[in-house]
Amino acid sequence: MTTQKFETCTLPNGLQVVVQAMPSMQSAALTLMIPAGSIYDLPGKSGTSALLSEIFTRGAGDLSARELSSAFDNIGLQRSVSGGVGYLTVSAATTADRIMDAVPLIAKMLLEPHITAENFAPSRDLVYQALNAMEDEPKQRLGQYLRRCSYPTPFSNPSEGTMEDLVNLSVADVQSHFDSLMIPNEAVLGIAGNVNFADVQQAMTAAFGEWKSGTPTVLTTGEVTKSPLHIEHDSAQTHIGIAWDTVPYAHDRYFEAWATISLLSGGMSSRLFTEVREKRGLCYAISASINTQKGMARVFGYAGTTNERAQETLDVMVAEIRRIHEGITEDELQRCKARAKSTLIMQQESTMSRSSSLARDTLFLERVRTLQEIRDMLDALTVKQVRDFAVEYAPQAMALVTIGPAALDAACVAGT
Amino acid sequence: MQFHKHTLSNGLQVIAELNPAVYSVAAGFFVRTGSRDETEDVSGVSHFLEHMAFKGNDKYSADDVNRIFDEIGANYNASTGEEITMYYAAVLPEYLDPAMELLSILMQPTLLQEDFDMEKNVILEEIGMYDDQPSFTAYDTIMATHFAKHPLGQSILGTKESITALTSDQMRHYHSQQYTAGNMTLAVTGNTDFESLIAIIEKYCGHIPSGVVDRPLPEVQPVNSTHLLTRESSVQQHIMQMGIAPKGTDPRRFAAELLSVIVGDDSGSRLFWELVDPGHVEGADLGYNEYDGAGTWMTYLSCMPDEVEVNLARMQKVFDEVNRNGVTAEELEQAKNKVASRIVLRGERPMGRLTSLGGNWVYRGEYNTVADDLQIVRSLTLQDITDMLQVFPIVMYTTVGVGPRTTLETNPAPAC
Numbered sequence: 001m002t003t004q005k006f007e008t009c010t011l012p013n014g015l016q017v018v019v020q021a022m023p024s025m026q027s028a029a030l031t032l033m034i035p036a037g038s039i040y041d042l043p044g045k046s047g048t049s050a051l052l053s054e055i056f057t058r059g060a061g062d063l064s065a066r067e068l069s070s071a072f073d074n075i076g077l078q079r080s081v082s083g084g085v086g087y088l089t090v091s092a093a094t095t096a097d098r099i100m101d102a103v104p105l106i107a108k109m110l111l112e113p114h115i116t117a118e119n120f121a122p123s124r125d126l127v128y129q130a131l132n133a134m135e136d137e138p139k140q141r142l143g144q145y146l147r148r149c150s151y152p153t154p155f156s157n158p159s160e161g162t163m164e165d166l167v168n169l170s171v172a173d174v175q176s177h178f179d180s181l182m183i184p185n186e187a188v189l190g191i192a193g194n195v196n197f198a199d200v201q202q203a204m205t206a207a208f209g210e211w212k213s214g215t216p217t218v219l220t221t222g223e224v225t226k227s228p229l230h231i232e233h234d235s236a237q238t239h240i241g242i243a244w245d246t247v248p249y250a251h252d253r254y255f256e257a258w259a260t261i262s263l264l265s266g267g268m269s270s271r272l273f274t275e276v277r278e279k280r281g282l283c284y285a286i287s288a289s290i291n292t293q294k295g296m297a298r299v300f301g302y303a304g305t306t307n308e309r310a311q312e313t314l315d316v317m318v319a320e321i322r323r324i325h326e327g328i329t330e331d332e333l334q335r336c337k338a339r340a341k342s343t344l345i346m347q348q349e350s351t352m353s354r355s356s357s358l359a360r361d362t363l364f365l366e367r368v369r370t371l372q373e374i375r376d377m378l379d380a381l382t383v384k385q386v387r388d389f390a391v392e393y394a395p396q397a398m399a400l401v402t403i404g405p406a407a408l409d410a411a412c413v414a415g416t
Numbered sequence: 417m418q419f420h421k422h423t424l425s426n427g428l429q430v431i432a433e434l435n436p437a438v439y440s441v442a443a444g445f446f447v448r449t450g451s452r453d454e455t456e457d458v459s460g461v462s463h464f465l466e467h468m469a470f471k472g473n474d475k476y477s478a479d480d481v482n483r484i485f486d487e488i489g490a491n492y493n494a495s496t497g498e499e500i501t502m503y504y505a506a507v508l509p510e511y512l513d514p515a516m517e518l519l520s521i522l523m524q525p526t527l528l529q530e531d532f533d534m535e536k537n538v539i540l541e542e543i544g545m546y547d548d549q550p551s552f553t554a555y556d557t558i559m560a561t562h563f564a565k566h567p568l569g570q571s572i573l574g575t576k577e578s579i580t581a582l583t584s585d586q587m588r589h590y591h592s593q594q595y596t597a598g599n600m601t602l603a604v605t606g607n608t609d610f611e612s613l614i615a616i617i618e619k620y621c622g623h624i625p626s627g628v629v630d631r632p633l634p635e636v637q638p639v640n641s642t643h644l645l646t647r648e649s650s651v652q653q654h655i656m657q658m659g660i661a662p663k664g665t666d667p668r669r670f671a672a673e674l675l676s677v678i679v680g681d682d683s684g685s686r687l688f689w690e691l692v693d694p695g696h697v698e699g700a701d702l703g704y705n706e707y708d709g710a711g712t713w714m715t716y717l718s719c720m721p722d723e724v725e726v727n728l729a730r731m732q733k734v735f736d737e738v739n740r741n742g743v744t745a746e747e748l749e750q751a752k753n754k755v756a757s758r759i760v761l762r763g764e765r766p767m768g769r770l771t772s773l774g775g776n777w778v779y780r781g782e783y784n785t786v787a788d789d790l791q792i793v794r795s796l797t798l799q800d801i802t803d804m805l806q807v808f809p810i811v812m813y814t815t816v817g818v819g820p821r822t823t824l825e826t827n828p829a830p831a832c
């Protein structure tokens with residue numbers, strides 16, 4: 001097992017920086033997460049954070065959009081700015097000798113964007129185009145509806161925005177989102193690769209030292225949209241989405257939740273894959289995974305199947321979910337652990353995946369878990385614990401969304 | 417980093433790039449077979465067979481194969497293309513032996529009738545799934561029209577009809593013809609030593625029947641054509657176009673690759689600035705694809721249906737300008753930086769190296785280190801781009817549209 005060393009510092013403005021030096025790598029990657037995602041979009045203004053992330057790439061400070069893009073390309077920086085649900089995330093990676101050159105450019109992009117009418121119009125057009133494209137991809141649309149039918153507002157806000165709200169957005173909305181939410185106090189920057197802590201600390205202080213802190217926004221949660229929900233669509237397959245509550249990443253019993261879902265859907269020997277696809281040939285794609293936000297989490301299940309087999313697929317899938325606590329064997333749990341350990345170790349071969357883990361752990365746990373710690377937690381996990389969790393957290397009513405030519409009988413997802 | 421090669425007595429070629437500094441080892445069979453090697457009556461058999469490979473043999477059942485792969489925490493899967501069917505597993509070094517045993521079983525599955533009948537349903541579901549993805553439908557159709565009467569035009573998945581009609585005897589026959597040791601390359605990357613690797617491979621792969629397979633490489637002769645698949649319920653129009661580019665063995669392929677980055681990368685390229693940045697389209701890109709004895713330029717455009725002509729004209733203007741005046745030194749330098757950092761980042765993971773190691777060997781019998789690849793990219797000049805463009809200008813012969821449009825105005829390319 002490899003040893004890892006994490007070093008952290010907090011700038012006076014509150015920005016937390018977490019560094020993992022990986023001296024055997026040639027590359028370095030950074031992930032900056034700022035709590036400014038779509039959950040902070042105001043009612044009737046969904047898509048604000050998506051628009052802001054579009055605008056970030058359209059010039060900054062004294063640089064035009066093309067100059068900013070060229071400056072990034074000159075150092076071979078692979079980058080993305082995305083407005084997610086909870087966070088606005090910047091990811092960037094290049095060879096380690098050039099990563100420090102990227103830091104001041106990224107800071108400029110985030111702190112001095114050109115939020116102007118001139119940039120607003122094409123950004124809105126692009127968000128509009130992306131929403132149109134989603135209309136043609138039923139699986140993607142399903143995700144948006146499933147979130148709405150399983151999370152309360154504002155955690156259900158669509159990060160892509162909606163057609164209805166897009167027309168109501170103005171430059172002033174984007175500016176106000178920027179002013180109130182783009183603050184360093186609760187942001188985290190993770191950096192992993194062939195770098196050293198002193199250099200990182202110096203570069204971050206120089207680039208982000210002037211970033212002004214502000215008052216964090218407090219959210220209040222509202223309603224969950226009712227389901228089952230069916231969206232009629234002229235598609236070859238019926239796309240089925242199921243959701244239910246589970247515990248979030250920071251919860252004491254998260255690993256038990258993870259193991260439960262892993263029994264269901266981790267690997268090709270998992271129960272859903274075996275029962276729905278291998279034994280019955282009902283579908284090609286089937287999955288279940290945990291979607292975690294700060295403070296709450298859901299399991300999202302998906303299957304895509306031809307319309308005449310959709311009802312059977314749904315029924316078998318839900319039956320497997322409902323009997324997950326039955327007959328869990330030592331070997332079955334062992335397989336889940338083996339897959340998790342091997343994934344964890346292989347993560348050490350990617351600076352990108354390490355930098356995002358550093359940022360995510362710091363945000364959700366307020367510290368970074370070491371490989372050894374996770375390994376110990378996995379080793380300690382017993383069949384009894386997993387079974388107890390599955391019983392205690394067994395879903396009663398589940399959220400159900402379908403997209404396809406016809407609605408399905410939803411009796412199986414109703415609570416008792 | 418050490419390169420080794422070895423040929424087993426049955427003709428199986430083994431190539432390995434070993435690196436003690438990484439945590440995992442990846443192995444992959446590259447079988448030189450795909451949709452182009454099928455006859456019309458067995459369309460889709462390569463891909464169906466790839467699924468059947470996981471159904472096991474006399475010693476291990478389908479459940480065993482999935483179970484053992486999961487027990488050793490393998491990251492494993494397979495893919496089928498026009499020319500190569502690839503089976504891979506990445507594991508921690510201590511599990512290389514069981515991983516190799518399973519991979520060798522995939523090469524010689526029993527192909528039971530019962531499994532064949534069940535898996536046929538899964539294949540039909542997979543066809544349905546891709547049918548709901550307009551970009552995939554456009555790709556399948558443009559390959560069929562651009563490569564009309566050429567083996568590369570044959571569909572990877574096949575059709576509902578061809579899969580329904582396929583028999584297990586036809587599959588067994590295809591398997592016995594194509595899955596011979598001389599038609600395979602086993603590539604290994606990562607942390608192991610060559611001596612024990614070869615011992616493991618001799619143990620598990622020595623029984624694969626010998627034999628080489630001939631593959632005809634006819635010239636491609638596309639004719640100007642426009643083909644529309646009308647889907648009234650689509651919101652956007654998806655357009656693909658194809659032209660002729662350097663073959664997979666042509667040294668000019670590197671210049672073609674860099675040119676496609678300059679002209680058609682998803683950010684910072686000429687198409688990006690002309691079409692995406694102003695918000696005219698959801699997506700517009702140009703890619704270069706290399707094949708055995710062929711090569712293509714391929715464009716993808718998705719936008720609102722009534723703006724297709726004006727956007728195609730914008731793309732055409734970009735291509736005309738490049739064909740006439742080439743690119744600038746600054747653009748070339750940026751593209752080199754982009755490509756170089758991609759090579760480095762991908763090369764850090766054994767799984768990332770596996771594809772390029774195996775692909776290079778199967779197509780060209782060459783081994784290139786990451787440093788060699790970087791050197792090739794660095795040494796390309798503006799003259800190389802100009803020379804390549806003289807022979808392979810960005811000219812599109814074939815157009816395919818998927819979406820609501822029933823007619824489309826395109827400018828025919830000069831006869832080729």
